[in-house]
Amino acid sequence: MIRESYRSVDDDELVRSSVEGDRFAFGEIVRRYQNMVARTVKGMLGDAVFAEDIGQEVFIKLYHSLPEFRGEAKLSTYIQKIAINLTLNELKRRKRFFSMFSQKGNNEMHEYDIPDQEHEKRNEASEVVNKALLQLDPKFRIIVMMRLLQGYSTKETAEILELPLGTVLSRLSRAQEQLKDILEKL
Amino acid sequence: MNKREIKELILKSLDPETDTSSFPEKIGNSGSHFSFGSDFAGKVLGRIGSAQQTSIVRDIEFLRGLNSAFYRIALTGVAAIIILLISIFISEGSLSLNSFLGMGNNVDETIICLLTGN
Numbered sequence: 001m002i003r004e005s006y007r008s009v010d011d012d013e014l015v016r017s018s019v020e021g022d023r024f025a026f027g028e029i030v031r032r033y034q035n036m037v038a039r040t041v042k043g044m045l046g047d048a049v050f051a052e053d054i055g056q057e058v059f060i061k062l063y064h065s066l067p068e069f070r071g072e073a074k075l076s077t078y079i080q081k082i083a084i085n086l087t088l089n090e091l092k093r094r095k096r097f098f099s100m101f102s103q104k105g106n107n108e109m110h111e112y113d114i115p116d117q118e119h120e121k122r123n124e125a126s127e128v129v130n131k132a133l134l135q136l137d138p139k140f141r142i143i144v145m146m147r148l149l150q151g152y153s154t155k156e157t158a159e160i161l162e163l164p165l166g167t168v169l170s171r172l173s174r175a176q177e178q179l180k181d182i183l184e185k186l
Numbered sequence: 187m188n189k190r191e192i193k194e195l196i197l198k199s200l201d202p203e204t205d206t207s208s209f210p211e212k213i214g215n216s217g218s219h220f221s222f223g224s225d226f227a228g229k230v231l232g233r234i235g236s237a238q239q240t241s242i243v244r245d246i247e248f249l250r251g252l253n254s255a256f257y258r259i260a261l262t263g264v265a266a267i268i269i270l271l272i273s274i275f276i277s278e279g280s281l282s283l284n285s286f287l288g289m290g291n292n293v294d295e296t297i298i299c300l301l302t303g304n
Contacts, residue, residue, distance in 0.1 A: 023231055030227040039210065039220040052222050059230045060237070125192040126218035132196055148199035149220060151207040169202055176200040183193045 011075040019066050026066075030059050033079050036150065040083040043145035045090060046134050054090055058083045080150070080160055084142065091138050128186055135182045140175035143168060187216035 006014065006028035017025035037058050038051075045051045061082050069078060129148075133141050146157040158168045187195070195213070199206050271281060278285035 023235075026234075027227045027231055030230050034226050035221055038222050042220045052226070055222050055226070056230050056233055060234055063230075063234050123217040124189050125187050125213075125216035128189055128192050129196065129213065129216075129218045132193075144196070144199065147206045148196060148209055149213060151210045153206070154202045172200050172202055176197065179197060179200065183196065186189075186193070 012071060015066055015069060015071070015075060018063070026063060029062070029075070033076060034059075036076060037079065037083045039149040040080065040145060041087055043133055043149045044084075044087040044138070044141060047130060050090075054086055055083075058086055061086065077160060084161065088138070088142070128183075131186055132179060132182050136175060136178055140171055140178060143171045144175055144179070147172070187212070192216055192218075 006025060009017075009025070009028065011029070011032075014025045014029050018029060034055070037055050041054050041058070042051045045054065058079065062079055065082070069075070133144060136144060142161065143157060146152045146160065147154075152160065154168050154172065155165060157163075158165045161168070192213075195209065195216075198204050199209055274285050275281055
């Protein structure tokens with residue numbers, strides 16, 4: 001579903017072609033941004049089997065919303081926002097679901113994750129990153145994910161999350177406190 | 187990258203002054219890969235295609251249902267109209283406008299009788 005000739009085409013052209021129904025052009029968009037979405041989804045939800053389903057949902061939602069994409073923001077930012085919204089919705093859904101069966105708090109959610117086959121192959125560094133992120137409160141986790149896994153600046157993080165810069169900075173500081181405790185135990 | 191280095195990197199990412207643009211690459215090099223399975227794009231396009239097909243099939247089924255409902259309603263309506271015409275013809279003896287309006291030959295007098303009492 002990926003055509004080599006699209007590799008050099010810019011995002012705007014790919015969006016136009018996708019809106020006109022060119023599936024190969026959309027396939028190229030998926031290929032270009034799938035790792036970015038994987039970092040967001042897996043960084044937030046853990047390396048669980050359903051993380052890939054959420055990743056697919058991100059691109060399906062993108063496909064349906066492309067006709068409304070006006071190109072005011074970068075395509076990567078637009079996709080990132082969709083990925084964050086769907087991931088946060090999934091976290092809320094899971095929190096509601098697990099709260100019906102467990103009195104445990106939010107921090108225990110990751111214990112219910114179903115690891116995929118790749119989980120077994122993870123190395124030490126990967127384990128540290130995953131465990132550290134999943135033990136963080138989701139509102140801090142998202143900030144750490146944006147900085148550590150996506151490499152965004154604090155300003156970009158604030159813009160994408162639609163939060164004031166001050167809120168991002170204060171969350172970074174509080175996340176740092178939480179992470180120090182978490183990392184000591186790992 | 188060992189465990190201590192990765193911990194330092196994580197904490198460094200929380201410093202607002204640090205430029206983290208190279209961090210995703212460093213994390214990737216450490217062996218921490220965040221990626222989806224093989225042929226992810228194919229799976230996404232497959233789901234989009236099947237959703238579109240489902241939507242088309244749903245539209246066709248809806249139109250078929252609407253068509254069949256229309257025929258049923260239309261035939262029932264035609265049958266009702268025919269029964270009404272026959273009943274009017276039997277009771278009034280003709281299919282004139284007065285017959286349709288329920289005003290046969292004696293109707294005017296009946297109304298005058300009703301209104302005047304004579």
